[in-house]
Amino acid sequence: MAETPRLRVQALSQIGISHVPPQFIQQPENRPVPPIKSLSTIDIPVIDLAGIDSDRSDEIRNEIGRVCEEWGAFQVINHGVPVRLLDDMRNVGLTFFHDLPMEEKLKYACDTSAAATEGYGTRMLAGAGDDAVLDWRDYFDHHTFPLSRRNPSRWPHFPPQYREVVAEYADQMKLLAHKLLASISQSLGLVASSIEHAVAHSDFGAITLLTQDDVEGLQVLKDGNWIIVKPLSHAIIVLLSDQTEIMTNGKYRSAIHRAIANSSKARLSVATFHDPAKPKIISPIADLISESCPPRYRAVLYSDYVSSWYTKGPEGKRNIDSLLL
Numbered sequence: 338m339a340e341t342p343r344l345r346v347q348a349l350s351q352i353g354i355s356h357v358p359p360q361f362i363q364q365p366e367n368r369p370v371p372p373i374k375s376l377s378t379i380d381i382p383v384i385d386l387a388g389i390d391s392d393r394s395d396e397i398r399n400e401i402g403r404v405c406e407e408w409g410a411f412q413v414i415n416h417g418v419p420v421r422l423l424d425d426m427r428n429v430g431l432t433f434f435h436d437l438p439m440e441e442k443l444k445y446a447c448d449t450s451a452a453a454t455e456g457y458g459t460r461m462l463a464g465a466g467d468d469a470v471l472d473w474r475d476y477f478d479h480h481t482f483p484l485s486r487r488n489p490s491r492w493p494h495f496p497p498q499y500r501e502v503v504a505e506y507a508d509q510m511k512l513l514a515h516k517l518l519a520s521i522s523q524s525l526g527l528v529a530s531s532i533e534h535a536v537a538h539s540d541f542g543a544i545t546l547l548t549q550d551d552v553e554g555l556q557v558l559k560d561g562n563w564i565i566v567k568p569l570s571h572a573i574i575v576l577l578s579d580q581t582e583i584m585t586n587g588k589y590r591s592a593i594h595r596a597i598a599n600s601s602k603a604r605l606s607v608a609t610f611h612d613p614a615k616p617k618i619i620s621p622i623a624d625l626i627s628e629s630c631p632p633r634y635r636a637v638l639y640s641d642y643v644s645s646w647y648t649k650g651p652e653g654k655r656n657i658d659s660l661l662l
């Protein structure tokens with residue numbers, strides 16, 4: 338069943354409503370506490386990847402290890418992804434959302450009766466029932482890897498270069514994820530392919546790579562404070578996700594994060610999720626386990642983890658906490 342246009346956040350904001358519809362209103366405990374700006378003078382770390390394959394590799398790896406332990410989130414610059422491609426991705430995304438009429442966009446609507454389907458949507462938590470609070474945003478979800486799941490004919494045909502840009506962007510994000518996961522493994526004294534092998538042959542997992550435009554909104558929880566991730570031109574934001582926390586036996590933590598809406602300016606972010614294959618069992622990597630360092634998480638079938646996420650929702654850490662031994 339396709340979603341109704343009424344539910345599109347963009348349509349709601351364009352008709353100039355004066356009140357946010359009730360299904361988008363968060364419970365008081367989940368609302369940002371004002372002032373949402375300058376909660377702290379700390380910024381999330383920025384790591385310069387220039388030289389990662391040569392002269393600065395040890396130094397960069399150590400730095401990545403430190404921030405994975407302390408933050409689970411960082412921005413990278415000189416990451417090797419062409420700046421032109423980052424601009425193109427943002428432009429095709431903005432053009433689709435802003436310039437395509439709603440009835441055209443709805444031709445790509447996702448099937449809301451199933452979880453995680455590809456396409457244009459608003460409602461993410463398919464299994465969560467009608468009382469679930471919805472995020473104040475619309476999205477377009479693409480499946481890009483493994484290549485057997487990539488079907489660009491389901492992606493927008495407007496602007497004309499949209500599909501080509503998304504395909505190139507996905508390829509580049511995969512390369513960068515590979516490079517980062519190798520460094521993250523090595524920073525724990527493991528061989529470079531450890532996390533990748535622990536996840537899957539086809540589609541390795543465990544991190545999210547995110548680019549945002551120049552509108553602030555993304556925040557990361559650090560020591561009880563929400564830290565704003567300042568938009569930094571052409572940087573890529575790296576968020577460790579729950580699979581990395583499990584595989585590293587909690588040495589590296591996944592980043593709790595959220596995005597804040599504002600009443601004056603639309604914000605675009607492009608998130609790339611590197612997830613394990615559904616039949617994969619995720620557990621702490623054996624080389625990190627010893628008598629003095631026992632496993633802290635139960636093994637979990639990744640598809641069960643995903644189902645739990647889609648029914649309970651992503652809030653906080655409650656999904657991963659249920660695996661703690």
Ligand SMILES: O=C(O)CCC(=O)C(=O)O
Pocket residue numbers: 547549555594595596606608
């Ligand atoms: O809007 C953002 O930048 C955050 C997006 C995000 O965290 C997600 O899609 O999982």
Ligand SMILES: [Fe+2]
Pocket residue numbers: 594
């Ligand atoms: Fe997220």
